[in-house]
Amino acid sequence: MNSKWWKQAVIYQIYPKSFQDSNGDGIGDLQGIISRLDYLKKLGADALWLSPVCCSPQDDNGYDISDYQDIDPMFGNLEDMDELIEKAGKQGIRIIMDLVLNHTSDEHPWFKEAKKSKDNPYHDYYVWKDGVAGVVPNGLRACFGGPAWEWVPELGQYYFHQFSVKQPDLNWENPKVRREIQDMILWWMEKGIGGFRLDVIDCVAKDPDRLITADGPKLHTYIQELSRETFQKGDLVTVGEAWSANPESALLYSNPDGRELSMVFQFEHICLDQKKGGEKWDLAPLPFPELKRVLSAWQEALFCKGWNSLFWNNHDLPRIVSRWGNDKEYRVESAKMFAILLHGMQGTPYIYQGEELGMTNVRYHIEDYRDIEILNLYRERTEAGYKKSDVMESIYTKGRDNARTPMQWNQGKEAGFTEGTPWIKVNPNYTKINAEAALADDTSIFYLYQKLIELRKTYDVFADGKYRLLLPEDPDIFAYTRTLEKTVLLVVCNFYSNKVLLPLPKEFDCEKKLLASSYTDEGLPNELRPYEARMYLIG
Incomplete structure (x- = not known):
């Protein structure tokens, strides 16, 4: 295909x-x-x-x-x-x-050269604006906090950075x-x-x-x-x-x-x-x-x-x-x-x-986080008067370091990630x-996951089947089909922790092969247990 x-x-x-x-x-x-x-x-x-x-x-x-x-x-x-x-x-x-x-680091050789003079061949590799110290060119903010412009006094110019001040933006016009x-x-x-x-x-x-x-x-x-x-x-x-x-x-x-x-x-x-x-x-x-x-x-x-x-x-x-x-x-x-x-x-x-x-x-605790975005947020929001407990709840919920804790290989020292002290604490x-x-x-x-990867290589419907959402108004169930010629992949998922009825259209009252499930047994055909998901093949 x-x-x-x-x-x-x-x-x-x-x-x-x-x-x-x-x-x-x-x-x-x-x-x-x-x-x-x-x-x-x-x-x-x-x-x-x-x-x-x-x-x-x-x-x-x-x-x-x-x-x-x-x-x-x-x-x-x-x-x-x-x-x-x-x-x-x-x-x-x-x-x-x-x-x-x-962008590059401000320690990239291009940027080191760019800062030497306006006539340097690498100066135009970055985005600059003439200005006056303390008068930021416009209201653009950096994604990690603060203005998106940084003053370089020896040039009398600001450089543009959409992220950290140490990440000057490249000039793709050049x-x-x-x-x-x-x-x-x-x-x-x-x-x-x-x-x-x-x-x-x-x-x-x-x-x-x-x-x-x-x-x-x-x-x-x-x-x-x-x-x-x-x-x-x-x-x-x-x-x-x-x-x-x-x-x-x-x-x-x-x-x-x-x-x-x-x-x-x-x-x-x-x-x-x-x-x-x-x-x-x-x-x-x-x-x-x-x-x-x-x-x-x-x-x-x-x-x-x-x-x-x-x-x-x-x-x-x-x-x-x-x-x-x-x-x-x-x-x-x-x-x-x-x-x-x-x-x-x-x-x-x-x-x-x-x-x-x-x-x-x-x-x-805030001192155990390593992400620049988290640390800047904590400083800015606490200084602005946000309750520390609310700021921490946001960090617990959305912080990037949630994904950056060491991979958990075994139950030995530091989860088998290192024999030393990990750069960030293990969960x-x-x-x-x-x-x-x-x-x-x-x-x-x-x-x-291993089974889902194998299924993708086994059935063309995964790559080529046409998608159709089922039960769009149901408050608990995410269900859809993927159809390729006479083959239908049916996926039904209970998104929540309550047990729910599964009101599928009558067209699915047919023989179905269960390919994958979030439970070890198939359960009742017209009911989904908490977070129950099933993947069926029809035809």
Whole structure:
């Protein structure tokens, strides 16, 4: 059916700093990943997306790159990367690099040169504005807090940074910048990289003078040039992080003609549990009917015209089993429900490290957090008069460090992550939630994910079936079908902890093969238990 390998693939995201430490320094590394390839092969992962491993001062955990063509010593070196690419390849696993193309570190050689003078050849690699000290050019704010402009007194100019002050934005208007990026990508492709995840790619065509920080008018022109000069010269998967994406723009990003990218990460569903007009920290209950509408809209809009990425979790998001599930009484059942709900849809599923174990959020003291976003939020909101308990509840619920605690391998010291002191504390529940325990239990969350990955490779309906939402007004049930010719995939999920009746249309009163379930027994045909999910094949 589909010639693109990534349409049948499942991609596993690794946050290298927290995956596996091999040398006892408390920080995960490339040799640690190599040591766990058998585990990833057993799960069935087709590709590994690594959060950034390039040289970085780590102001934003690697998303501030100081050298695109070298590995940060905390993770190893280029020889380790070559070894990972080779050994993963022998296991049938591709490596996906995380590239940050919107900005660099302020310690990148380009920026060091750019600050020397306005006449320096690298000055125009970044976005500058003449000004007066203390008079910020406009009201644009950085995503991590504070103004988006930083004063450089020796130049009498401000530079633009959408994120940390140590992450100056690149000037994509400059063709030399784009050529440097293209050459760097080709260099990685020659090393055998299987694809790229492009950090905040929708921000590269910014126009700060017009207050445009995302979806600038030249965005798709730039991406098409990038794809033409690089990606189209190899058999790659490319996924762009695009917080501003909607179904219409996603059709451009993921057009089957291959002019741009394979797919984008869009976040419409992820932003539903916050107050309208507020920030992600302004908590609100999840509007379940809206979740069904949003996910269905993306399924329908991109069918035969584009391609979806499917995810609940990543390095920037809290753990879904704690966020919208029940991480206590029904941790296993709700984790399995989220897996079945997502993996039955059309698109490429992404599994974030520990998701296959049902890893949960944490509740630390503020001094135990490491994320710059969390620390800035705490300072700004407490100074602004917010109650500390309310600020902490927002951090417990939405903080990025929820996803960055060390991978829980076993119930030994530091969860088997390191023989040293981990860079961030291990979740205390590792003694019960860990890979060793999951592998020893044939009913574990791990083996459900393994089964879902196998099913995607077995039945074409997963990649090609047309989506239809069932029971759109039901307050508890998320149900849908995927249909390919005479084959129907039926997915029914109870999203909550109450027992509910399952009022399916009469057309489903037929023989059905149960492919996967969040419970170990099939249960009653017309009733769903708490967080019960079933995936059936008809025809």
